[in-house]
Amino acid sequence: MRIKFLGGARTVTGSLFLYNNRFLIEAGLFQGHREEAEQINRNPPIDLSQISAILLTHAHLDHSGNIPNLIKKGYQGPIYATQATIEITSLLLRDAAHIFEQDIAYLNKKLRKKGLPEKEPLYTIDDVERSLQHFEPIPYHHPFQIGDETITFFDAGHILGSAQIRLEGPKGSILFSGDLGRRGMPFLRDPELGIKTEVLVLESTYGGRNHEELTTVKEKLIQLINKINRRKSRLLIPAFAVERTQDLIYLLHELEDEIPPVPIYVDSPLAQNVTRIFKSHVELYDREAKELIQNNDDPLGFGHLHYIRDVEESKWLNDREGPLIIISASGMCEGGRILHHLKRSLTNPDDIVLFVGFQARNTLGRRLIDGVKEVKVFGEEYPVRCEIVRIDGLSSHADQNDLITYVKSIPELKRIFLIHGEEEEMETLAEKLKSSFTGQIDLPQLGEEFQF
Template sequence: MKVTFVGAAQTVTGSCHLVEANGLRLLFDCGMYQGHDAARNREPFPFDPQKIDYVILTHAHLDHCGMIPRLVREGFRGHVISTRPTADIARHILLDAAHLQEEEAEREARRARRRGEPPPEPLFDVGDALAAMDHFSLRIEYGKELKLDHGVSLILHDAGHILGSGIAELRAGGRVLVYTGDLGSWGRPIVRDPSPAPPCDLLVSEGTYGDRPHRSFAESVAEFRDAINTVLGRGGSVLVPSFALERTQEVLYVLYGLWKKAEIPRSARIVLDSPLGSAVTRVFSKYADWFDKEGRELFSHPENPFRFPALSVTRSVEDSKRLNHVGGGYIIVAGSGMCTGGRIVHHLRHRLWREEDGVVFVGYQARGTLGRAIVEGAKTVRIMGEEVAVRARIWTINGFSAHADREELLHWISGAEAGQVVLVHGEEHALTALAAGLASRGIEVTIPSPGDSLEL
């Protein structure tokens, strides 16, 4: 077996690793680079897409599935292997990404034409995303071995990261390779706790938060509650910029719990204003039997975190616009999570300058985004070409992360019986800090550079 670390080597996004085993060529994920690394999405693949037999997709986040449409466009004819929820969610994520790529290409084309240059092609379009979905032809269940050709087989274990996420265990010629995809955090709602690592010859682990701890989930819920009560108590409304996948469903879960126990006013109006968030939430409803024990119990009732009297879901742009004219008492959950687009941008323009309102950030804000500027205390920000004063109260809650933190990673990796350990999916400082922590427990690890290979 040979593994080549194509993407997410010393960086968080762009997960993609090539495995060659018994004459088969497989990819562990085929994800998109985001933020600062986005230009790398246009680089040629360092392998021939026509010669890839399988893509093993660990979960539906864009940084793991986002380049599958391009792979298909460039000749991939094989199968994408995933769990059922991952395939269903990926459809929404890829179509949304394709729309955004088309819009961006359209904008770029206008600029290029003005410069007298040829317009750029979108990275992929809606047609490519739909074609990609035709390759999602193999479903896998947790713990059940899937036999591929040439004596290679695959088992997926629950990664506890987002709905349907898996840790891949690949077996070939008596060798075992384990790849975490993204590893979840323990004790979170909806998802189950991550499975222990199976014994293996090589463990490829993520290390996103290898350098820091998270605040506990319970503390984060209390912070969220206090922020909401402060704002609603002053007659304002709360904006919650939220990622459509997993974070939105968790936020609804938390809000339902607070509302049910009257820890926030029972009169609060909670609005989900995110077309992608609503679509993904509908997929979650379909897979309630995949939730953890508590989640299954909660969702066995007609009233549950996705359906309760205080919650409404916008159906149209008009519904969304109407929210601009409501006063206080509202909690508006909208995308995008880092305020780089979507309906949250409109809500911020209408509310950021109002002293009585509040914004609660519940996810990571990358450098260069509107969300990051607000979190870092900008006095004014530019929204849709207009200067807007930041007078609303701002909160940042860090404990809703879907990733294992430093302690959890150290515990999980050192509990694995692994011949070799390789760290990926993390900034360099996070991975070196994690490597040092593991070294003090007697585990030596490798941190590959992009393009490095390892022979098993």
């Protein structure tokens, strides 16, 4: 067995693993400082002519976002993923290409003025459309064969369609956890435990800590909604368009009898498109969500929930008085319609901005939760007078306890590679795992290769 860690090693983005010199697991975007990210994303160090297949665990761009670039660079083989992953990936890749094209157009205008050579986007919508023709859907629990490897997809419970992928060959078995979800999250079945494998490549995003319970999250939501109802103000929730937005809607639906009937607006065309995919894959829901659907109680479409599509409608919403709830993207306030709503709410002491997702360094979201007193939106300074609140318990990643339970459940496991985590999280997790796991644990460096 041979495995090379080309991305997602001692960091959370850019997942890219080369197995036995012929399988690529993931082809994610590296996200970080602009120039460094561009350098890494543009030049993946792989001989694409040797690759028989790309196996994709789920739609998130840090796992899927560099696929169109590999196609552009000459990869001609199949890309295997679940049907829901293919559908969500299509939306996210088109959205990413659109942003790349816009950014480059803006940058090229500046470069032209300076008489400098123009740049090309990482990939275009056309590259995305060509990539989509390479995707082939794979159901969970249906082993298939490539050469002498048998490949099986298992439920990962992280986002809709997410999978763990196992390869079994003459030299042994290896399981890629992908991103693992948590027990009891809205919509999704719990991550599958006890999958037999000798080698495990395990994500460790939250290897160093444990999340708040969902019951605490619900209590906090109720308090916040009561507050804006009393104040007749606005609750603004920046949220990722995939899974986080739908999870929030699900929780608000669940709390319907415990909160005042404040109108809820989902102002993100991407989130609305993803929601449509959720609605068409009821077969992937867990028992609770399926029961709601059977009782004609749609957790993604109820009384005072409204989806906003047009720009005009979004502007109308921006002028509307509270009490109201707005869920909008992007989740880290780096772009999208949330910025227009922020412009209005930041200066209003009665409004609340609620963060429910991870906020990376150097983002507007991070500055706000760090308590900065003045921030720039669309180039203009705004004093921060509104209330800023953060809820951590909605993460779609397994926490430390979940990861330990997961490892304990695997029979005959011999070796673990920890990936997809910051160094500190990985080291803490490795220490914890050592108390129950006696095999070898490695924390691969970027570019490191193992043969065994």
